[in-house]
Amino acid sequence: MKRGAFQRGLSLFWWLMLAFLYLPLAVIVFYSFNSANSAAYFAGFSLRWYERLLNNDQLLDALSNSLTLGIASSIIALIVGTLIGYGMYRHRSRKLGWLIVLIYLPIVMPDIVFGISDMAFFITLDREFGILGPSLMTMIIAHVTFQIPFVALIVYSRFVGLDPTLFEAAKDLYASPFQRARHFLLPTLKPSLIAAFFLSFTLSIDDFVISFFTAGPENATLPIYIWGAIRRGVSPEINAIATLMIGAVVIAAVFSLLFNRRGHAGS
Amino acid sequence: MPRRTITTPVALLLGTLALSGSALAQDDNKLYLFNWTEYMDPDIIQAFEDKYDVEVVQSYYNSLPEMTAKLNAGGDSQYDVIFPSNYYVPRLIHSGLVQKLDKSEIPNLGNVMEQFADPAYDPGAEYSVPYQWGISGIVYDTDTFPDAPKSWSLLFDPDVNPDQPFALMGDGQVTMGGACAYLGKGYDCTNPDDWKAAAKLVLDTKHRDTFSGFTDGTPVLQQIQRGVVRAGVSYNGDYLQQKEQNPEAFKHIAFMIPEEGTEMWVDTMMIPAKAPHPKLAHEFINFILDAKIGAQLSNYIYYASPNKAAQPDLDTVLTEPPVLPSDEDQGHLKFTPSLEGQNLQLFQQLWTEVQSR
Amino acid sequence: MNHTSESPYPLARHSHSMSPDTRHLLWSVAPGVAWIVIFLVLPSLYLIGVAFMTNGPYGQPQMPLSLDAFRQLAGFGFLGWSPGNLYTLLRSLWQTLVATGLVILVAYPLAYYISTCRDKLRPIMLLAVVVPSWTNQVIRAFGWMNLLSPGTPLADAAQALGLIGPNMGLYPSNFAVTLGLIYNFLPFMVLPLYAAFEKLDMALVEAARDLYASPVRAFWHAVFPQTLSGLLAGTVLVSIPAFGMYVIPELLGGGKAMMLGNLVANQFSGGSNWPLGAAGALIMLVATFGGLYAMRKVGKRLGGGEEVVI
Numbered sequence: 001m002k003r004g005a006f007q008r009g010l011s012l013f014w015w016l017m018l019a020f021l022y023l024p025l026a027v028i029v030f031y032s033f034n035s036a037n038s039a040a041y042f043a044g045f046s047l048r049w050y051e052r053l054l055n056n057d058q059l060l061d062a063l064s065n066s067l068t069l070g071i072a073s074s075i076i077a078l079i080v081g082t083l084i085g086y087g088m089y090r091h092r093s094r095k096l097g098w099l100i101v102l103i104y105l106p107i108v109m110p111d112i113v114f115g116i117s118d119m120a121f122f123i124t125l126d127r128e129f130g131i132l133g134p135s136l137m138t139m140i141i142a143h144v145t146f147q148i149p150f151v152a153l154i155v156y157s158r159f160v161g162l163d164p165t166l167f168e169a170a171k172d173l174y175a176s177p178f179q180r181a182r183h184f185l186l187p188t189l190k191p192s193l194i195a196a197f198f199l200s201f202t203l204s205i206d207d208f209v210i211s212f213f214t215a216g217p218e219n220a221t222l223p224i225y226i227w228g229a230i231r232r233g234v235s236p237e238i239n240a241i242a243t244l245m246i247g248a249v250v251i252a253a254v255f256s257l258l259f260n261r262r263g264h265a266g267s
Numbered sequence: 268m269p270r271r272t273i274t275t276p277v278a279l280l281l282g283t284l285a286l287s288g289s290a291l292a293q294d295d296n297k298l299y300l301f302n303w304t305e306y307m308d309p310d311i312i313q314a315f316e317d318k319y320d321v322e323v324v325q326s327y328y329n330s331l332p333e334m335t336a337k338l339n340a341g342g343d344s345q346y347d348v349i350f351p352s353n354y355y356v357p358r359l360i361h362s363g364l365v366q367k368l369d370k371s372e373i374p375n376l377g378n379v380m381e382q383f384a385d386p387a388y389d390p391g392a393e394y395s396v397p398y399q400w401g402i403s404g405i406v407y408d409t410d411t412f413p414d415a416p417k418s419w420s421l422l423f424d425p426d427v428n429p430d431q432p433f434a435l436m437g438d439g440q441v442t443m444g445g446a447c448a449y450l451g452k453g454y455d456c457t458n459p460d461d462w463k464a465a466a467k468l469v470l471d472t473k474h475r476d477t478f479s480g481f482t483d484g485t486p487v488l489q490q491i492q493r494g495v496v497r498a499g500v501s502y503n504g505d506y507l508q509q510k511e512q513n514p515e516a517f518k519h520i521a522f523m524i525p526e527e528g529t530e531m532w533v534d535t536m537m538i539p540a541k542a543p544h545p546k547l548a549h550e551f552i553n554f555i556l557d558a559k560i561g562a563q564l565s566n567y568i569y570y571a572s573p574n575k576a577a578q579p580d581l582d583t584v585l586t587e588p589p590v591l592p593s594d595e596d597q598g599h600l601k602f603t604p605s606l607e608g609q610n611l612q613l614f615q616q617l618w619t620e621v622q623s624r
Numbered sequence: 625m626n627h628t629s630e631s632p633y634p635l636a637r638h639s640h641s642m643s644p645d646t647r648h649l650l651w652s653v654a655p656g657v658a659w660i661v662i663f664l665v666l667p668s669l670y671l672i673g674v675a676f677m678t679n680g681p682y683g684q685p686q687m688p689l690s691l692d693a694f695r696q697l698a699g700f701g702f703l704g705w706s707p708g709n710l711y712t713l714l715r716s717l718w719q720t721l722v723a724t725g726l727v728i729l730v731a732y733p734l735a736y737y738i739s740t741c742r743d744k745l746r747p748i749m750l751l752a753v754v755v756p757s758w759t760n761q762v763i764r765a766f767g768w769m770n771l772l773s774p775g776t777p778l779a780d781a782a783q784a785l786g787l788i789g790p791n792m793g794l795y796p797s798n799f800a801v802t803l804g805l806i807y808n809f810l811p812f813m814v815l816p817l818y819a820a821f822e823k824l825d826m827a828l829v830e831a832a833r834d835l836y837a838s839p840v841r842a843f844w845h846a847v848f849p850q851t852l853s854g855l856l857a858g859t860v861l862v863s864i865p866a867f868g869m870y871v872i873p874e875l876l877g878g879g880k881a882m883m884l885g886n887l888v889a890n891q892f893s894g895g896s897n898w899p900l901g902a903a904g905a906l907i908m909l910v911a912t913f914g915g916l917y918a919m920r921k922v923g924k925r926l927g928g929g930e931e932v933v934i
Contacts, residue, residue: 010737014749017734017810021756024767024807031770037492041775080656087652091645099653102660109664110868110912112885113671113905116892119340120674120902121667126341133341145663148656208762209870213892217299217326217337217345223760230766230875231329232304233489242763249758253751336893339684362681411791431791432774437879473880476789480796480878495773495793608681615897616701619890620708623882 025246032239049240059241061218062225066205069136069221073143074200078193080144081151081200086185088152089159103153106146115213118142122214135216142214143207147200154199158192202252298547300325301334301346303534304485305505306399308567315554321547329483330438331355338364344541347548350398353388353533354440354603360394361607365537367393372549375556378576383533388605395535396552399504399570402592402600403441403484403530406491406506407498410519419449419525421498423472434482434490434499435472439618440603441500441530442469442481448527455528455601459613466617470624481622492516503589504570511569511584522589524596531600533573668909675902685898693899697907709887713907716884719798720867723805727813727862728855730806735817735854739824750818757811765804765875772800772876796878804872809865813858820854856923864915868908884908 032050036043053059084103088096106114118138126133132141170184186193208223215224222245229238298315300307304327312323328334331352338349343364351359359365370376373396383397405422407415411431420427422435423446435442446465447456456462472478479496487499488509503522510517536555538548554560562580565572571590572581584590592600606614675693677685699707738749756764771778774793782788794800824847832846833839870885877883884904891901 007740010733010740013733014737017730018752020807021753021810024764024771025756025759027770028763028767080659083652084656087649090652091649094649099657102657102665106660106664108864108912108916109668110865110885110908112868112870112888113668113908113912114664116888116901116905117667117671118663119892120898121663121670123339123341124670126344133344141663145660148659152656202758206758206760208760213889217301217342218324223762226760226766227762227871228327230762230769231483231486232327233486235489238766242759242766245763246759249755252758253755257748257751332896333893336896339896340892430789432793477792478880479793480880482878493773494775497791611681612679616696619887620706622879622890623708623712623887 028239029243029246031236032243034236034239037236049236052237053240053244056237058220059222059225059237062220062222065136065219066221066223069139069143069211069219070201070204073140073147073204074197076140077144077147077151077200078197081148081196082155082189082193084148084152085155085159088156092160103149105149107149111207111209114146115142115210118145118210119213133216134214134219136219138214138216139211139219139221142210143204146207146210147203150199150203151196154192154196155189158189162188198252295544296321298323298544298551299345299347299542300551301337301342301349302327303350304329305508306350306534306568308564310567311555311560311564314560315551318554319547319550329485332438335359335364338539343539344543346539347542347544348551349537349539350534351395351537352603353386353535354605356388356395356535356537357605358607358611359537360389364540365394366540366542366545368396368538368552369545369549372546373553373556375553378556378558378561378574380573380575383573386533388533388602389535395537396556397573398534398536398555399565399568400531400533400573401570402503402524402589403436403500403532404503404506404522404524404589405498405529406488406501406520406522408491408519409521411497415498415521415523417523417526419445419527419529421523421525422500423449423468425475425477428477428498430477431497432477432479432495434479434487434496435469436487436500437481437483439614439621440606443614443618444530444601444603445500445525446472448525448529451527453528453601454530455604457604457606457610462614462617466621469621473621473624488520491520502570503592504568507569507584507590524589524592524599526599528599528601530603532603671902672906672909673902674898675906677899679897679899685902693897693903696897696900697903709904712882712884712887715798715881716867719801719805719869719873719881719883720863723802723809723866724859724863726802726806727809728858731810731813731817731858732851734810735814735821738814738818739821750815753814754811757808761808761871762875764807765872768800768804768807768876769795772803795876796880798877798881800876801873801881801883804876805866805869808869808872809862812861812865816854816857816861817851818854820851824850853923856919860916860919864912867911867915 030042033045033047034042035046035048084099088099088103118141119134122132122134122138125131132138166184166188170180174180174183205222208227211221212224212227215221220228222241226238226242229235298321300323302325307325312325315321316323326346328337331354334349334351335355335358338346338359349365376392376396379392379397383392383400385392386395386397389395405419407421408431409415412421412428415421416427418427422428422433435445443462443465444454444456446468447461448454450461450464450468452458452461452465456465479490482490482496482499484501485505487496487501488505490496491499492509492513501522506517506520506522510520536552538545538552542548555564556574558574558576559580561572561574561577565574565577565585566580566582569585569590571585572578588596674685676689676691678688678690678692680686695701697709697713699705699710734753738746738753741749770776772794773779774791776793779788779793782794783790783792788794828850829842829846832842836842836845867883868885869883870889873881873883873886874889877886884907888901888904888908891897891904
């Protein structure tokens with residue numbers, strides 16, 4: 001009896017917290033369809049803010065910057081990170097404490113320190129040697145730096161989950177290391193590589209602080225653009241673009257759920 | 268195995284870096300402007316692009332500290348024209364962030380009004396050309412404050428405004444100047460003791476429950492429209508521009524010049540020291556100084572023009588308050604003092620103190 | 625993850641001789657190691673160096689080396705001593721403490737509840753908790769700005785209850801910052817706690833229920849110790865980024881709730897005092913690594929040698 005009440009209380013708490021988690025997002029979505037420029041009252045349904053998005057060149061530039069940054073950095077991070085993950089696995093019997101510390105460094109470093117260190121570093125390089133002034137390239141470099149650890153850890157844990165006799169079998173089967181990589185390593189790793197790429201991409205799109213401090217004048221990403229718009233005095237277009245970004249996240253969530261389901265059913 | 272797996276990614280990596288590097292090489296057909304938000308007529312940009320067959324890339328800032336930080340952060344080699352206000356001009360000159368103008372490249376210089384031709388902030392106008400001038404004043408909701416005094420007390424006196432949310436300006440020099448003016452020390456005070464008193468007033472004000480934050484001049488107009496604040500500090504031209512665009516929402520929002528004194532500013536055009544396209548930058552400055560373009564600019568952004576030749580083509584709204592204030596109000600206007608060296612550091616410490624407590 | 629332990633797979637070990645093995649290790653990890661060293665370790669060291677330089681007239685760091693920045697951080701300047709920066713420091717600590725504490729209070733029952741639900745539901749529930757944190761933090765803070773500004777139902781309710789004055793909103797305020805922090809970091813606590821609850825040894829819990837009279841004591845002796853590692857991991861994940869938070873105080877604090885992250889950022893954007901900003905960043909680094917070290921120690925002692933890994 002008492003336990004039942006306890007469970008019911010917990011269930012109520014769960015729904016309350018769910019409301020807490022989704023209310024701020026729901027408000028954005030709701031007011032993105034508001035015909036009036038207000039977050040206090042709803043004047044009627046309208047798509048005018050979405051129409052304005054399509055004609056906003058700056059915003060489209062920001063979108064393309066975000067995508068370029070996300071894809072370029074994820075590709076580089078995937079290559080470099082996979083190598084580290086592989087090295088970590090192959091040599092896990094050694095004392096690699098220094099490597100672990102180094103790999104965790106970008107994860108534990110506070111964003112603001114990360115961003116400002118890089119900014120100060122790049123600016124000084126630019127001033128002294130004329131290289132690496134704040135630009136899309138410096139943003140890519142910074143993003144790769146915080147993506148590498150995640151790729152490395154995903155790849156590493158995939159290797160750890162494998163039956164080690166497979167490696168021996170592959171060694172017998174394929175003569176050259178290249179063949180082995182192509183016919184054994186890559187196919188085995190494929191799911192984790194895809195996962196790592198998408199995680200890297202998500203991290204990149206999500207990042208604001210590090211991008212903000214390493215960006216050049218022409219490299220505003222979507223979050224930087226939104227930040228600027230909020231600081232300028234919010235225009236309701238922000239609700240619309242934010243709604244689209246929230247929508248993308250929800251779609252990604254549904255996909256990850258389906259993907260996992262299928263994965264479970266298959267195994 | 269190792270060698271081959273390494274070389275491919277390294278090659279790829281270098282390739283990517285090289286690609287993004289070459290994409291960065293500055294295009295000769297581009298002009299990079301670094302301007303205040305809502306401070307340019309897009310048609311003028313279009314006209315310039317058409318006339319010179321170039322592309323104009325605009326970036327924006329909300330405050331002068333923000334602009335300076337970006338310039339320090341490598342912006343001095345990335346922008347071609349910047350638009351700093353008078354009190355930042357000496358600072359930029361002395362820190363070497365801007366370059367001398369080549370006056371022979373700006374034949375339209377003769378169009379500049381006499382009172383702006385040899386300004387105190389840039390003797391001989393060696394580095395700067397005036398762009399627009401305006402006033403920082405108090406914007407407030409006339410429904411909530413039907414009998415608002417023409418005074419900073421609307422912001423600084425809790426008896427005058429006991430229970431309505433309000434904002435102060437994010438640019439510390441303007442807010443401190445306002446506090447100085449309210450205390451009777453004059454808007455352009457620089458005496459450390461006056462500053463300390465002003466800082467204390469701002470701190471007390473900030474700790475009032477109804478203080479809603481430090482908000483810059485353009486965003487505060489949005490906030491006041493949305494009812495987030497009922498009073499704040501903004502610029503006459505931005506106020507007018509938004510009022511013309513949205514007369515309904517601004518029916519009950521007024522702009523006021525406090526009698527204790529407030530800021531008159533001149534925004535200038537300057538060329539950063541390592542601007543990628545200095546020649547095009549000069550062309551642009553000259554273009555803005557054209558009589559027709561100058562009038563078009565002011566008619567669009569609702570600020571007073573320092574361009575003598577443009578005056579005949581200005582809309583009537585630009586020849587009356589709040590753009591051109593009454594003689595009495597003009598007497599209350601002061602330039603914001605330009606700070607340097609020890610004085611600047613002292614001010615910055617005070618301002619940080621105000622922000623953090 | 626105990627990387628230094630003996631490999632459980634003997635096959636993978638004896639197949640290499642030493643020297644090419646080392647070369648292999650170097651080749652595979654070298655690009656990544658070099659990347660992190662050049663683009664994170666070096667810049668951080670440079671920043672630490674800047675903290676010991678002198679502030680130039682326009683905010684650029686200059687020689688000679690000095691401790692000026694730290695003196696300023698402690699409040700000593702042209703004006704004699706004034707505690708503004710210490711306020712900021714204390715406010716950051718306080719906000720971190722309050723937010724972490726409240727996140728634990730909320731996450732604990734939440735994680736427990738999820739672990740008691742049906743197998744099929746659990747991944748969906750976890751996802752539901754995590755999805756909001758996939759959106760950008762600027763967008764999330766913006767959502768709260770919309771919810772808390774004057775004239776919204778929440779602000780009206782707070783006015784009716786007399787929590788805030790008439791005409792006011794719930795933001796900007798310290799309260800809004802705390803709320804924003806809780807919102808931002810809740811998933812970071814729920815996930816590790818859930819992992820701990822999932823592994824909970826129910827036999828032990830049943831035994832404790834028989835052994836101890838009160839459910840509180842049973843919880844304290846049987847359940848709580850088993851979730852400690854999750855709690856510690858969550859605390860690390862929440863408190864470290866909370867202490868360095870920049871976006872939330874900037875958007876939801878409105879200049880009333882400045883935290884260390886804002887003090888640091890302001891020195892590089894506008895305030896222009898690189899050495900002071902770098903000194904603040906150094907404090908943040910010390911707090912981060914000190915905190916991690918302390919948590920590890922505590923985790924080792926309480927978790928019976930089990931390492932808490934993030």
